[in-house]
Amino acid sequence: MPNPRPLALALGLALATTLLALPAADAAKKKSGKKSTTSLVCTDFYSHANADWLAANKVSADSGMVSAMAQLGERARQQQIDLLNDDMQSAQGGVAKLLGDFWASGLDEAAVERDGANPVAPLLSRIDSIRRGKDVPAAVAALHQVGIPVLFNFGPDVDLADLGRHIGYFSQGGLGLPDPAYYTRSDADSRALLGRYTDYVSKILTLTGSKPEQLKADTQAVLDLETRIAQASKPLAALRDPRGNYALVPTAGLGKQYRSLQLDEFLKAQGVADDSVSLADPRLFAQLDALVGGLKAEQWKSYLRYHVGAAMAPYLSKAWRDVDFDFRGTVLRGETAPPPRQRQVLDAINLAAGPMLGREYVGRYLPATTRARATEIATQVRDALGRGIDRNSWMSAAAKAEAKAKLARLKIEVGAPARDLDYTVQPMGRGSFGGNMLIASTWRHREEMRRIGRGNADRRWNVLPQQPALAYDVAQNRLIVTAAMLQAPVLDMAQDAAAHYGAFGALVGHELTHGFDGVGRNVDAAGEVRDWWTPADKAAWDARTAQLATQYGAYPYPELKAKFVPGAQTREENAADLAGVELAWDALVAAQPALADTGKQWFFQGWARLWPQQMTTDVATRLAASDVHAPGQWRSNGPLADVPEFGGAFSCKAGTPMQREAAQQVKIWR
Template sequence: MKTIFLCAVATTALFAAPALAADKPEIAPWGFDAAGMDRSIAPGDDFLGYGGGAYLRQLEIPADRSNYGMFTRLRDLSQERTREIIQAAASGHAGKGSAGQKVGDYYASYLDEAAIEAKGLNPIKADLDAVAALGSKSAFAAALGDALRSYGPSPFLYYINQDEKAPDHYIPVFYQGGIGLPDRDYYLVDNPTYVDAREKYKAHIARMFSLAGVPAAEASKKAAAIYELEHKFAEVHWTVVDSRDSDKAYNKWTKSDFAAKAPGLDWSTFFAAAGLGNQNEFIVSQPSSFTGMAKVIAGADIATLRDWLTFKTLKDAAPLLPKAFVDENFAFEGTTLSGTPQIQPRWKRGVDSVNSALGEAVGELYVAKHFTPEAKAQADELVRNLIAAMDVRIANLAWMTPETKTKARAKLASFKPKIGYPVKWIDYSALEIVPGDAFGNAKRAAAFEYDRNLAKLGKPIDRDEWLMTPQTVNAYANPTMNEVVFPAAILQPPFFDPNADPAINYGGIGAVIGHEITHHFDDQGRKYDPTGKLADWWTPEDVKRFKVYTDQVVAQYGAYEPLPGARVNGELTLGENIADIAGLTVAYDAYRKSLGGKPAPVLDGFTGDQRFFLGYSQIWRQKYRDAQLQQQLATDPHTPGNWRPTAVRNLDAWYPAFDVKPGQKLYLPEDRRIHIW
């Protein structure tokens, strides 16, 4: 999906409290954790350390976390609040047949481990039997299509999105899948981390079969064959860098094109089983990958394909199966791949599952209790101020031609900010939730969401839809909608506090808002015109000048080395890094304008500019386990959070604010500071 998010959210995105001293910082009256600073560190050498070194020294990553920082700390709060809402629903306060009652029954069923244990593999027996009965490649194609209804396994995945070159229409967008390790590089690159993960993945596959009753020797044989199949898939997969290129990823195929361009799979049967039998046009994001994977399937024996689908069925169901499956799945996904020593408590996993299945039903209750009209009004004003500041910057650009500048300002003027929560909520009345049926509830919820999205085809674009729930601590930009979206849960300290000094709010949530606004003008977002259409609307001269700047961003961030021998991928993270630099720049302009020409007060010895930049540094205090950091560097378009404050070195105002001098580690000569927007 071409939606661009502020921060990556891991699949285990539920977080416990850190050590007490770090969790309850001493907040200055102006809204900043002054006690968390380390003033012995020179800001020009390590700005994150200066603004948060004391906090970070005390911070221990909780045992059930792969990383911990301000986003995750705020998610803790959202999690606790969501739990209270769900428990109230589960206690019988919600009316019979209401969304609240469904939320309560879903959660209670998830928590009933004794019932889940007693059922064993019975909930997925029909699914496993159906896979075991597959006797042909055509039957396998049907199984892949049918699995999509529960967001199950397939090398060929899709979602319903706007057609990027005709954004008034919905279209299925296909993308590559089929592998169980985080990225193709885990199969193909021989560094120690990846080699270790491969061997442990094979052992994990074998153990999953053993838990399902397959003898050990046979389980190991199946695991080896499944790994080899996925290795072949990985060989034809696109890289993460190529996959994020909007132009390369837009490839319109008709239904007949699949058989001609990707022979080896019974596509007609696949489409019929997926509910796409009447659809004629599709977008294929990685066409050569589809060609290659279809060829791999054509050359594979049916027994291996059955075993692959059996393993994937077990793995997808594992969180709702008996404890042995839960523990085995976490041992690989959580510990091996992310370095997390301990699984989350059941209640946290239950909250996460409810949010996935009935997210807006919970969100409506969350907003009513935890998001005031006053907070929304202040957030609305901040967004307006940031958009106005971005408009001034575009108007004053020296490198952009007047023709493109006019269109860029028109694009900005057409923005639709969404703040807090949707204006209409998903209707869950057709979703059946059965008390005591944890697996069935999750499967029906997935099918409900699948059908809800499938029903969009042929209908007008729903411009009120949200792609995140209000209780999500994140934000996003959607270029085909020309929108920026800020859920209620991120509009809280340390990002936003209505009682904080404006400099802190502009450095915190202001930079977040600026980040999302400027995503529409990053290396991919800038390709979408004022109507949200993927089109060439810049002059060739502008594109050429812009490329000079983006090459500088790639080089600057590509020099950072968060782990020994593992650098930031400057091309993969380009869009996020542009948004960090430009978003912070726009937020600073908006802050200065908010002063109305008056000097900012000095508070506790800090100037307004200092407080602005400190507010920014505060939101990026974060620690990672090495395995999680390695995975993020390989797969995530975001620079690791604890490196994102380096964006300040590109802002001229940061240098006098902290007396940053040549020779200090973050110092950049003026001609090397990047000023794109």
């Protein structure tokens, strides 16, 4: 199935949702005689603004957490299900019919049972035809073509020396366990996991045709080969820096350098004709080359059969799915039961044919007026950032000049990628869900390979339009807003215009500031990877974020006793939240200079109602240790306490919890 991109450079993701009700001004009028309600505005605006939501949404031990952001994701998933149901019932042709047939084939569990292992039979037959080591590379290339990466990973990503193009990245892979260290550790937990994995490999091999008398040998063949690959692979920690995964090499010499692997023929099979690729671990690929040249064909056949079975097991009959869930669901993911069938099929379609579904989703759920409104506000917030760059006191003149040049080149893309795909694909039909999965994943692999080449880096997004997301793509210097994000309550066209800025506009500001903060400083206006800040800029930025670390470090962590928000861990995202509110407010005031008090209150209501959440103590403990975002209460209240306009809108005096003294307030862009 399609594998993740080898670099983690391009996207930062923010999801948001809210349930908008009456503006605070109206609520205050209705309860003007109740001192407690009025004081709550100035002591805990989050609880005031989200009182109804918090009362209506209680967390259960099973769910662990409920939040407005998660609800938006669930709503988007239900919209996709509704769309697929309609396509299944009435689509007559085109992409809609492809999706309708795909959906119908997955929901027909009786047909899936009858189909059994038929979808993978041609792949297994191809593997069985291997007679010698020289036959292995062609089989590896063929499996990559259908979205089953074996032996190694290969996929498109940005060229770090030229962010305007994608290149192909050869990187480590080919293992059934998520960490190479699991194969070599000697501690009891790792040995136990390897034992469970061995049992899983045996069960998959049985389903793919291993005879009982040969099963133990076949299983050992797989584990031996994967252990050899793991021993030549780098630790996961060593893969976190994108620069460490990047080394440009000419494609012309790959066939001679890796004769047994035949990487030149591999690239031809994938349709890649670029003049260079990244291959950052030549030691690993030399070892893989030696394995292809040195191991017997029978061992390779066991390894390839296993990986076909493991990749396709979730999409085949119940016997396959049960084996898959018992290990990957229960052991690796800690799940207690498989998700509902509709959810399984939807996830499969998004994996293999996500851009197809995204095309239909945008057509149904993104009105032109909503797209235009989102583009208008995002453009206004971008302009506000330009004013913020001019007036801020912490940037040097040189950094301001570079920032303004970068801002001038920043692109805004709303709804879906501007460039469409080639939807030419083999008809799917309703008879074989597993077969349709292979058809769709072959199509998606083909389209991914077409990303490789000069001028193609902005061709696609790395998030689907049907997934709620708002992100700054640092590599392409662009703001991405998906169609699923542009609905109530983030951008509710029926609500007061000021609320649009407080919710959607502030999220835009949050993401745009990442192009010019401690992350964005590493890519300049020309798209080159370099630090364009001076030491003085860095020192000034660090001083501001240190103030935020102190501020948030004094906030108690919800659901945890004697535990406070980890200010140092969340400081960069806290700064982006504050910047988002500042820039959205600037954009609103510029658009509506005569803004009434009610509108001002709507703005802050919009921001606060993005973040309501309830969680168990276990979830809170985990998030406090790892999450780079503050909990919802403080994502809501923290920035507002630093903005004097909030105090003015609600008559909160300086020194109250929701209005810090002027000398204590942190400023980013104001």
